[in-house]
Amino acid sequence: TRRGVPEAILAEGKTPAEVGSLAVTAVETAGRALVTRAEHAHRDAVEGAVANAHPEADVVVDERSRVVVVHALDFEPPALDATVGLVSAGTSDAVPLGEADAVASEMGADVRRVEDVGVASIARLLDRVDDLRACDVVVVAAGREGALPTVVAGLLDAPVIGLPVSTGYGHGGEGEAAMLGMLQSCTVLSAVNVDAGFVAGAQAGLIARRIDAARAE
Amino acid sequence: TRRGVPEAILAEGKTPAEVGSLAVTAVETAGRALVTRAEHAHRDAVEGAVANAHPEADVVVDERSRVVVVHALDFEPPALDATVGLVSAGTSDAVPLGEADAVASEMGADVRRVEDVGVASIARLLDRVDDLRACDVVVVAAGREGALPTVVAGLLDAPVIGLPVSTGYGHGGEGEAAMLGMLQSCTVLSAVNVDAGFVAGAQAGLIARRIDAARAE
Amino acid sequence: TRRGVPEAILAEGKTPAEVGSLAVTAVETAGRALVTRAEHAHRDAVEGAVANAHPEADVVVDERSRVVVVHALDFEPPALDATVGLVSAGTSDAVPLGEADAVASEMGADVRRVEDVGVASIARLLDRVDDLRACDVVVVAAGREGALPTVVAGLLDAPVIGLPVSTGYGHGGEGEAAMLGMLQSCTVLSAVNVDAGFVAGAQAGLIARRIDAARAE
Amino acid sequence: TRRGVPEAILAEGKTPAEVGSLAVTAVETAGRALVTRAEHAHRDAVEGAVANAHPEADVVVDERSRVVVVHALDFEPPALDATVGLVSAGTSDAVPLGEADAVASEMGADVRRVEDVGVASIARLLDRVDDLRACDVVVVAAGREGALPTVVAGLLDAPVIGLPVSTGYGHGGEGEAAMLGMLQSCTVLSAVNVDAGFVAGAQAGLIARRIDAARAE
Amino acid sequence: TRRGVPEAILAEGKTPAEVGSLAVTAVETAGRALVTRAEHAHRDAVEGAVANAHPEADVVVDERSRVVVVHALDFEPPALDATVGLVSAGTSDAVPLGEADAVASEMGADVRRVEDVGVASIARLLDRVDDLRACDVVVVAAGREGALPTVVAGLLDAPVIGLPVSTGYGHGGEGEAAMLGMLQSCTVLSAVNVDAGFVAGAQAGLIARRIDAARAE
Amino acid sequence: TRRGVPEAILAEGKTPAEVGSLAVTAVETAGRALVTRAEHAHRDAVEGAVANAHPEADVVVDERSRVVVVHALDFEPPALDATVGLVSAGTSDAVPLGEADAVASEMGADVRRVEDVGVASIARLLDRVDDLRACDVVVVAAGREGALPTVVAGLLDAPVIGLPVSTGYGHGGEGEAAMLGMLQSCTVLSAVNVDAGFVAGAQAGLIARRIDAARAE
Amino acid sequence: TRRGVPEAILAEGKTPAEVGSLAVTAVETAGRALVTRAEHAHRDAVEGAVANAHPEADVVVDERSRVVVVHALDFEPPALDATVGLVSAGTSDAVPLGEADAVASEMGADVRRVEDVGVASIARLLDRVDDLRACDVVVVAAGREGALPTVVAGLLDAPVIGLPVSTGYGHGGEGEAAMLGMLQSCTVLSAVNVDAGFVAGAQAGLIARRIDAARAE
Amino acid sequence: TRRGVPEAILAEGKTPAEVGSLAVTAVETAGRALVTRAEHAHRDAVEGAVANAHPEADVVVDERSRVVVVHALDFEPPALDATVGLVSAGTSDAVPLGEADAVASEMGADVRRVEDVGVASIARLLDRVDDLRACDVVVVAAGREGALPTVVAGLLDAPVIGLPVSTGYGHGGEGEAAMLGMLQSCTVLSAVNVDAGFVAGAQAGLIARRIDAARAE
Ligand SMILES: Nc1ncnc2c1ncn2[C@@H]1O[C@H](COP(=O)(O)O)[C@@H](O)[C@H]1O
Ligand SMILES: Nc1ncnc2c1ncn2[C@@H]1O[C@H](COP(=O)(O)O)[C@@H](O)[C@H]1O
Ligand SMILES: Nc1ncnc2c1ncn2[C@@H]1O[C@H](COP(=O)(O)O)[C@@H](O)[C@H]1O
Ligand SMILES: Nc1ncnc2c1ncn2[C@@H]1O[C@H](COP(=O)(O)O)[C@@H](O)[C@H]1O
Ligand SMILES: [Mg+2]
Ligand SMILES: [Mg+2]
Ligand SMILES: [Mg+2]
Ligand SMILES: [Mg+2]
Ligand SMILES: [Mg+2]
Ligand SMILES: [Mg+2]
Ligand SMILES: [Mg+2]
Ligand SMILES: [Mg+2]
Structure with a gap:
């Protein structure tokens, strides 16, 4: 490991x-x-x-x-004093979001999920902002046009990691639109590849480990 | 004409x-x-x-x-009983938005502009929603990730026409990210080509003409 | 809804x-x-x-x-005083055209279909122009080179929404040729993504709703 | 040569x-x-x-x-008993069309030009069909969505060579939309590369040479 | 028809x-x-x-x-006084070449096939040049790098139609390499889309019909 | 701000x-x-x-x-108790690396630079690993094939942000190879767009702010 | 042969x-x-x-x-006095590496394999450098970001042939990232197409044949 | 060095x-x-x-x-007992071919150039095959459709390195057609990036060094 x-x-x-x-x-x-x-x-x-x-x-x-x-019977899971937020636009983002959840949890982070808050209904997202303000780092999954990480990063102080999802169709529908949208984001964020929930969760976990260590100093 | x-x-x-x-x-x-x-x-x-x-x-x-x-001295400009909203994410959208304004105005529409309401600061957009609710059709220009038309269409009843702008840089920065984002939008809208402000304004003008005619019936 | x-x-x-x-x-x-x-x-x-x-x-x-x-038994479908035209180039456009039909009909529009009028036989299209002149807004579906919306928009006063269909093969055959053709159209129109019949129909429906409201004023 | x-x-x-x-x-x-x-x-x-x-x-x-x-003073230009038609959608197709004209003429073909008959105004094209029916082979230049060769090929018996022109802008505007449109054409035609007026005219010239030889048999 | x-x-x-x-x-x-x-x-x-x-x-x-x-029992197939050559690089070009054969034959052309003469063994091609010199128009099918039409066109006087085949693998292997190679050819030729054997054969047939008519004059 | x-x-x-x-x-x-x-x-x-x-x-x-x-005369720059490492493959990465440096420094981070350690000479990088082990978060800039962030992330515990640079030529030379390489990285990292030094530095700064806050708790 | x-x-x-x-x-x-x-x-x-x-x-x-x-019973396999090294980043490179092995072996080369030395753990590669220094030419297979050939070529005097493998996912995952990375390599090497193990092994074999002949002079 | x-x-x-x-x-x-x-x-x-x-x-x-x-005055250039062939399709390949010449010569190879033997006139190439048969390794530069390396590799025993040149225009004209053609080649060869004459020459030089060493054993 x-x-x-x-x-x-x-x-x-x-x-x-x-x-x-x-x-x-x-x-x-x-x-x-x-x-x-x-x-x-x-x-x-x-x-x-x-x-x-x-x-x-x-x-x-x-x-x-x-x-x-x-x-294993004797496996002692790590526990970090740091919170990872996991946000999704819709139900079809569940697979990569669940991968991110699994790996961040296994790394010991305290995981908080905020789901189904896509930009088509901005009010649903605004209702959940306080939950997200408590997180140390936030992974935001979104397919189609992938705009959610941009909007979330505009509302939070914590670093945001964009996770594009391959849930579109037609031109740009294999996640390219979402991927490009996150790379072009007009708010500061970094991104991982399409459907790379494992990578997004692990990157959030690495940040959580640093923060946990800092808290422990 | x-x-x-x-x-x-x-x-x-x-x-x-x-x-x-x-x-x-x-x-x-x-x-x-x-x-x-x-x-x-x-x-x-x-x-x-x-x-x-x-x-x-x-x-x-x-x-x-x-x-x-x-x-020309004797040109009689048309005047329609219909309002076209023109929305932009930022100042760099001014050229295509101005083209859309010119053509819609020349077609006789009543044009209302709402500028600098990009998705990075969602509150600025929410402050202007009432202005937009009064429009019959709305053109929304946005570069970078081009998310603004999606968010606007989620807030309005009127038809929205997305206008992608070539103001990004790097991967997808010639307007492709914005173009693909509008084609993949998770709210209903149609789109025109990158920087095609003239086309967006004229399409809005055609819709305004139909509405004006309906009002006159 | x-x-x-x-x-x-x-x-x-x-x-x-x-x-x-x-x-x-x-x-x-x-x-x-x-x-x-x-x-x-x-x-x-x-x-x-x-x-x-x-x-x-x-x-x-x-x-x-x-x-x-x-x-549902007690569902009261809306009825609009506005007509949506639906045009297709060939039989392979039936799926997206049918989606557009369903959603526009559900929104209450009066739907009129003009099928199998592809640009390879321009006379068949010219025979049907009068039918189309009666529509308030027209969705035009076309695959392969996707030229039909351009030609239709050159013949009508109403706004046209291009609907590219993934019915080609080889280079550009997943609907890219049709999609790009509509974005490059030398007549004014807006477009939706490849095979997005639902979106095209809904956008036409939104325009029909505005026109219906204007007629009712 | x-x-x-x-x-x-x-x-x-x-x-x-x-x-x-x-x-x-x-x-x-x-x-x-x-x-x-x-x-x-x-x-x-x-x-x-x-x-x-x-x-x-x-x-x-x-x-x-x-x-x-x-x-050169003593150069004896060839003269073929065969006619090459050259069609263009608009004035911006003049450079490649002129190249095609030059090479076909130099090969000895009788060249007939039909210009400014783009698909946005289909009537202008229909007015000129009789001129084209007299040609043995026809080169059709078109930019933007490049639909003209498809329509022309649907009206004629002679072979048609599509010549895409780089006169668009935005997504697909370097001639890709026109190129793909001709490759996807729903009427039979072959094509040359973007702006390759020389190649289109020469290919037409090669066909004209065969027809001239056949007439001479 | x-x-x-x-x-x-x-x-x-x-x-x-x-x-x-x-x-x-x-x-x-x-x-x-x-x-x-x-x-x-x-x-x-x-x-x-x-x-x-x-x-x-x-x-x-x-x-x-x-x-x-x-x-049908009473169908009278046409017969043209004109020869179409059909050339292939390898056995995997058989499907599109067979389509070209069927349509050109149905149009009445005299079809002559020269197969398995790919550019990897240039001598095999040179052995068959005389057969090809007797043709009025030649369709050349090739996959992988698609170089065969270029070489053939450099050896013949007749017009050549390139037919790219989707027989590669990896980067450019769906026929793009062959397609682009034919569009970039340094000898004069026109091309059809990937695997479009029907179109290539029909275009050859249209040329054959003109030549047949010229012979009959 | x-x-x-x-x-x-x-x-x-x-x-x-x-x-x-x-x-x-x-x-x-x-x-x-x-x-x-x-x-x-x-x-x-x-x-x-x-x-x-x-x-x-x-x-x-x-x-x-x-x-x-x-x-401004009275501007009080922030000072964070957190270190941002900035690594580059070669001298041509200086512009985006300098942007990252400026923004991270302005956000108050302690910036440490390790330059000219491209993967072509792996020994030079290994000599500097100890410097990097002291950092809380590391931005790695690399052009051409963009392999450096992958190698660095394999050597460190801290989170790594990949910054692709447009310093190649030919196929993939506008930074696409580097960008794709970072998205495909076989070690965990997140990335920003080509030449987006500002974004990379700011994302590192956001992480540094969280760590600083944690240290201060 | x-x-x-x-x-x-x-x-x-x-x-x-x-x-x-x-x-x-x-x-x-x-x-x-x-x-x-x-x-x-x-x-x-x-x-x-x-x-x-x-x-x-x-x-x-x-x-x-x-x-x-x-x-065949009486087939006499060739034997060359020359060594081909075959390197892979991970287990998923086994198919193309095995193809390269088979063809180089059949050509008579002495084949030496060094597997599972991907750049994520650079120490594993450094441990095997001496084995590779004994080779006359080295094929290096790598998927994902395809960085391994660059690093290997920086450590050796022998010519290196890069073999990209289609083992990624998402954006660039069909081997494009690896392919582009090898074409952009900042150390000298040549490359073959994605998954073209046969070609890489045969090219190495051709070089081995020349070296064997030189040794025999 | x-x-x-x-x-x-x-x-x-x-x-x-x-x-x-x-x-x-x-x-x-x-x-x-x-x-x-x-x-x-x-x-x-x-x-x-x-x-x-x-x-x-x-x-x-x-x-x-x-x-x-x-x-420098006292620089002692190396001299290898090995020959590098440099082949080009046309005059526009001179820049990358000259780069390959310079680097291979500086590495000490005996360089032999065979120019202007493009595939459009196959006879010119066949006239020069004997010159090429004397080379230990051959770099072949070609633009447009880039078919020359394939044909050369079919005629020689020595390893061939393809060097695509950016001398086309239109679709695929920045060297992509040539690059893809070499990657898809139906004869065995490896390739370098578009216009990468330096890399091609250096790779040939590395092979020449091995052969020289083998001759010296
Ligand atoms: N769902 C996932 N998304 C992205 N990367 C993953 C995923 N699952 C595993 N990985 C990565 O892929 C590697 C395993 O690849 P492999 O050796 O092909 O099984 C692991 O070490 C992880 O780094
Ligand atoms: N045929 C269709 N074409 C395009 N969009 C559709 C189609 N059918 C449904 N949608 C859209 O996709 C959404 C449903 O996505 P999902 O939640 O994955 O079922 C709906 O709200 C529609 O906006
Ligand atoms: N306008 C043109 N369009 C396409 N091909 C051309 C054109 N002009 C010249 N050519 C071709 O390019 C070759 C000249 O290339 P170059 O040797 O670079 O001058 C000629 O032999 C023609 O085959
Ligand atoms: N695994 C492979 N990778 C790349 N090329 C191959 C492979 N196997 C065979 N080939 C090539 O493909 C040719 C066979 O193609 P085909 O005629 O379709 O069987 C052979 O002559 C080889 O040059
Ligand atoms: Mg979204
Ligand atoms: Mg925006
Ligand atoms: Mg059509
Ligand atoms: Mg046109
Ligand atoms: Mg071939
Ligand atoms: Mg690098
Ligand atoms: Mg690798
Ligand atoms: Mg060439």
Whole structure:
């Protein structure tokens, strides 16, 4: 676990058996496993392989975001004195937002989610600003035109990380519009690649670790 | 003047002499001339050529938007009972917004401008919503990530026309991010090409003409 | 239903069960549901879920455009005194044109369709111009080179909304050629994204609502 | 002169002196020179160099299309019994159309021009169809959305060669929209690259040569 | 059959039943049907539908190019006094080359094929040049870098039509490299879109018709 | 100064007079001005305008990075207990790195620069790792293939912000290769747009402010 | 076998039967067959067809890289006095690296593999530099940001061939980031197309053949 | 001079004074300087600065390729027993070919040039094949469709390095067509970026060094 970032196993493009076996190895070498983009067959394979090799280990599946987290019996999760906000425009941002949640949580951050506050109905977002003001760093996921991180960054003091999501269609619909929108943002923010929820959550986790350390000084 | 849309002379890529002579011809055949993207030399040439051929004609130059409008002495401008709103995110949107203003005004619409209300400071936009609620159709210009039309369309009942502006830099900075953002907008709107202020204003003018006619029925 | 635009459920990428349940919720909260890009399984699921929860509701399926509309027993559809024209180049434009039809109709507009008048046989289009002259606003769908909206806008006084369709192949065949053609159009028009029939129809509906209101003044 | 196609000297990117000297060499080796995209300085240099080396040679400059043609005193131009039609949408297509004219004429074809018949005013085109029906092959130049070749090909029996022109602006404005439109054309035609008037005219000339030979059989 | 070009039915994206029924209609209205990109199920459906409705009609299936041609009993195919050459770089060009063959043959041209003469082994091409010199117009199909049309056009007097094929992989492998190569060709030629064998063959057919008419004068 | 980020004046595309007057206004309203991408004429204009209006103000010009900073006599710069590292691959990264330096410094961060440690000579980078280990957040600028941020992030615990620079040539040379490389990075990092030194420095400054606040708790 | 490069059969897009029959033909005409991108069905078909036609031939299947090599009983493989290094960033580069291995080995080179030395952990690479210093030419495969060839070329004297791999996701993830990164490399190297392991290995083999010949002089 | 490759000074984008001073430093530290893309002012500045600081040094300017080479009085150029072939399609490839020549020569290779053998006249190339057969490695420069390296590699045993040149126009004319063509080549070769003559020559030089060493063993 370099930099406190858990090694993740990207299930997409791997067979269920491969993923199951990689998960067991991760539990043995690092005390835990984090599997992303897991289809049903991948989840079953992880549950089966872990149950077999380490029946006492703890397996948590998040259906919506397709993430599986496994902890060895004696794994001691870190706990940081720092809060990561996770914001989404709509329900279709759930997969990358859930990946960001999983990795930031595994890094020990206190995670706070604010969902379904897309820019089409700006009032819903304004209602939740106070929740976000309490966060040390905020990841904002948005598809289509990807405008939400710009608006959020204009309302907060904390650093914002934009997470473009591939939920459009037609011209620019594979997340390019959202990606370009975040790179062109007229408020200060940095961004990760399309659907890279793992990266966004880990970058937020790295910032949270620094803040936690500063608080502990 | 097909559909009430004045024939415009795009000065860019033409010599001052050519533009001057085209303007005189337009005044003679259509009663008026509308010149866009005019540099100083183009403006001087138009003023000179018109002063020479039609000393009594009226020439109005808009420095900021680089538009020149010429009316023959006896030109009777149309007047519509319909309002076109023109919204911009920032000062760099002035050229295309001014083109839209000129053409919509020439078509007879009552034009109302709401400027500098970019999404980075959402409060400034909310302060002006009432002004916009009075419009029959609204053109919204925005560069960078081009998010403003989406937010405006979420606040209004009137149809919105997105006008992407080429004011970014780096990846997607020639207006592509703004263009794609408007095409992917999660609120209903239609769009015109990058920097096509003339087209946006004329489309708004066509809608205003229909509404004016309906009011007159 | 913001701005009179019915919330649509995009079936693509959702399971039949999800779509069925979203449709029931929509009927309960908004009095109606509009489902687009519905495969057979989606249609069956909607019919089943609605029959179960609201046996008296009215379900209409349009096979060709893959749209399903559900009205609660007591839903009172709006009726506008305004006409939306819908034009298509060929039979492969039927899906987006049907989406535009459904949403404009649901918004209360009087819809008039003129189909199969592509620019390859210009005479067929000229035969139908009088039908189109009676419309307040016209949506024109075209794939391949997408030239039809330009030609139509050159023949009419009403505003035209271009709707590019992804029916080409090879270089530019996913609708890019049609999309770019409409953005570059040498007659005034605005456009929506590739295959965005819902957006085109809704934008036409918003214009129709303004015209209806003006007629009623 | 391979295939009867005169070697052309593309002045763009060359110094006037280079172009002048290349022109003299061409006159000496091939009996003639054809210079395209010549600025004033290039034209002067060609006139000067030819006047010096071959005072009796014939130099013809076409201001509008920036083409210079030089014939040695004893050059015997070919004459074909075949007609090439050259169609343009607007005045900004003059440079590539003029290049096509020069090369087809030099190859001996009988050239017939039909200009300013863009698709925005379809009636102007229909008025000229009879002129075009007399041609053996037709080159159609168009910028912006490039729809004209499609419409022309739908009206004629002769083969059509599309010539996209870089006269747009914004997204797709360097001729990509026109290029893609011609490749996606829903009527049968072939195309050349953006602004490649020389190539379009030469391809038409090659077809004219075959037809002339067939007539002579 | 406009311009002598048979209306083709593109099977791709249609159900077998639809294609079968379209084929029967074509036979009834035009005396023949030409189906391209037909999978096995499409071919079976066409054979079945035709056998049922017009048992005496003639159905020819070309396995390699996935083309089906149906002639009514009394259909009188045209015959032109003109030769179309069809050249391919490799075996993977067979589908578009076969489409070009079918349409040019149906238009009545005398078709001559020269296959597997890609530029990697230039000697194989040089061996076949005499065969090609006898053609009135030549279609050259090539994938990967698409260089073959350039080389062929440098060896022949006849007009050449480039047909890019989508047989590459990686960067530029969907036919873009071949398409761009033909547009940039340093010998004179025109081109059609990627995999547009039908268009290339029909354009060759249109030229052949003109030459046939000229021979008959 | 939202979020402690100084409003910056982008000189590019503005006249010297405009920039001078904007700088004076900024000094009057915010106590300071930060001008980026200033040519000589812009710098002279700022110095002149400030000298005139506020002769006692402090003007600092950084030739290499084309940044000008103006402080009013009574401006009290913030000071943070947090360190921002700034790393560059080569000398051509100086402009964006200098922008990042200026804004992070103006936000009060302690800035540490490590320059000319591109991946072509990995040893030079390894020699400087200890300097970087002392930083709370690190901005890494790199052009060409943009690999440096990936390597740096693999060596440090602190969060890394990638800053792609437009210093390549040929295919991907406007910074696209560097931009894509950072988005695809196989170590965790976030990125800003090409040449967006201001944004990178400000994002680092926002993180530094949070850490400073945490240290102060 | 031109230039000593074995003709390869690309199984992708061919039926198992076709591949089996092509392999038998290759064994008969060239003494060996090299099949790439073979799925299980392709491998079975090759084994079956060869077992049937040439039971004494030698068939070697490499599961990981999906390559099958067949040698006729009397095939005498070449042996070169030259070493080709093959380097990979991670396990997902195995397919193209294995193709490169197969073809370089078949050309007779002495192949040395150094795997899993991606730039995220630079120390792992530095540990293996001595192994690479012994090679005459080195192929370096890398996906994601594709930085590894640049770093390797900075450490070695031998020529380096970059092999981009399509193992990213999101923006630039089909190997474009890696491809562009190698073309922009700030150390000297040449590159092949995305996933073109066969080409990279063959180019290395051609260099090895020249070096072997030089050693033999 | 890493790997024997001389550090080159790219004059483009630098002031004459900077280039002059960099050249003097290079002569002092490495015994020589290699300046590419030098305009007249750059050349004058180099000549002046060197004449001043090291009057005895040797300065060679190549007008056509805009390269300047400076050798200190006591610089001992390397000499390799290996031949690099340099092939070009046309005169406009002279700049990158000259860069390749300069760097390969400075690395000590024996350079042989074969120019103006573009694929439009295949016979000219075939006449020169014997010259090329004597080379150990061959760089092939080509613009437009960039087909020449493919054809050359089909005729030779030696490794070929493709060098795409930005000499087209229109769609794909900035060297993309040539670049993609080389990446898609149906004969084995590797490539460098557009106009990267320096890189191509240096890669050939690295191969020549290996061969020279092998000959010396
Ligand atoms: N959902 C995800 N999004 C982005 N990166 C991921 C994701 N899951 C895993 N990764 C990264 O990909 C690496 C695993 O790649 P692989 O070796 O192909 O399984 C991990 O070390 C993570 O850095
Ligand atoms: N066929 C369609 N084309 C374009 N937009 C649509 C379509 N159907 C639904 N939408 C829009 O997409 C939204 C639904 O997205 P979702 O929440 O993913 O179901 C609706 O509110 C509409 O604004
Ligand atoms: N205006 C033009 N458009 C397209 N191709 C041209 C044009 N003028 C010249 N050419 C072609 O470019 C070649 C000249 O290129 P160059 O050797 O650079 O002068 C000629 O042989 C023609 O094939
Ligand atoms: N894995 C591979 N990667 C790149 N090129 C390949 C590969 N396998 C085969 N080839 C090339 O593709 C040609 C075969 O193409 P085909 O005729 O379609 O089988 C061979 O001659 C090789 O030059
Ligand atoms: Mg959004
Ligand atoms: Mg904006
Ligand atoms: Mg159309
Ligand atoms: Mg046009
Ligand atoms: Mg080829
Ligand atoms: Mg770098
Ligand atoms: Mg890598
Ligand atoms: Mg070439």
